[in-house]
Amino acid sequence: MDKIYIYGAGSVGKLVAQIISDINAKNRQWEIAGFIDDDEAKLGQSYAGFKILGGSKELAKGSSVIIGFSKPIQKKKVAEKLNSLRINSPTLIHPSAWLGERVKLGKGTVIYPGVCIDCDVVIGEHATINKNATFGHDSYYGNYITLSPGVNLGGFLEVGEGVEFGIGACTIQKLKIGNWTKIGAGAVVTKDLPANCTAVGIPAKPIKFHIE
Template sequence: MYLFGAGGHAKVIIEILQSRKIPVEALFDGNPDIKQVWQYPVITYSPEMPVAAIIIAIGKNAVRKNIAEQLAVPFGTALHERANISPSAMIAEGTVVMAGATVNADVLIGRHCIINTNASVDHDCVLEDFVHISPNAALCGNVKVGEGAHVGAGAVVIPGITIGKWAVIGAGAVVTKDIPDHSVAVGNPARKR
């Protein structure tokens, strides 16, 4: 497996892959000052390189989408062995699920999403592509999260809520009403800023 990105997010994904005994070949990054992450070489990506699979190891949703749209390669997934993932959940390519995360029954998770450390995604939730659910965030049942939305650390979303595309939910927010596309919502209860 190759990773695209050589920052802190890449380190977490490396540990997930190590937990699953999936070898990491190298990391790609455009910063010429980064030569190595732990024992793994950091090199410049070239489309001519034969790669079995890549995971985009970048936390920013819009950047992850931009890179995914430029790469014509197979994408892998990284599901930590200490994540609780229902057998009825569907997780698309490029997605990573961190240690302690819970993904419950009939959840649908799109491409290149991040379900971060100890996040909880309850039954029948639908997460579109490029979503990031931050550490300790909780989505109750039947929540829909639009493409590219980011749910901040420790936020809580009550059942049946829709979070719009590219919306941002602040850390610790409690979402009790639908959030429109491209909105920022913070507080308890969460309000558009």
């Protein structure tokens, strides 16, 4: 088995460890070497049954690391650090997920249980796709996106970098959503959304703008 480190000793990191365990139950592929965390106070502690080894300086060139954060901006910062260290980031797909033909997933993307992705979907790097999310066909998603549980997305979407969907959010088909936009829990997106906004409600409308 290949060794893999989880970057982030928190709740999302714990879920990533569970996904790795479920993958290994089907096909023994990964040995979790431990958690990487930049919080020095956690050094040497155990979390979710694995040791917290220290910060990124503990990683050797060529190591395999998966990011255990869900916030897009956190993932981007860690990914840039890993890239500078020439660290590998595999893609993890839970055994219960269903992927259609010609689906392309970027490095470091994590697919949780029950996810369904229709054919001809492209998802960028370090995406977090939580439980029971669904993707319509012929769509493109940028790097660092995060889907909370139960998100349902229509086909023919163009979704930018760092977009975050809250629990149970959904969209109709043929929409564009700009970079770093946040969509609230339960929102229904029926029109294009600009970049750097927070959109909530039915139908979803921007309520504020921000700079990431």
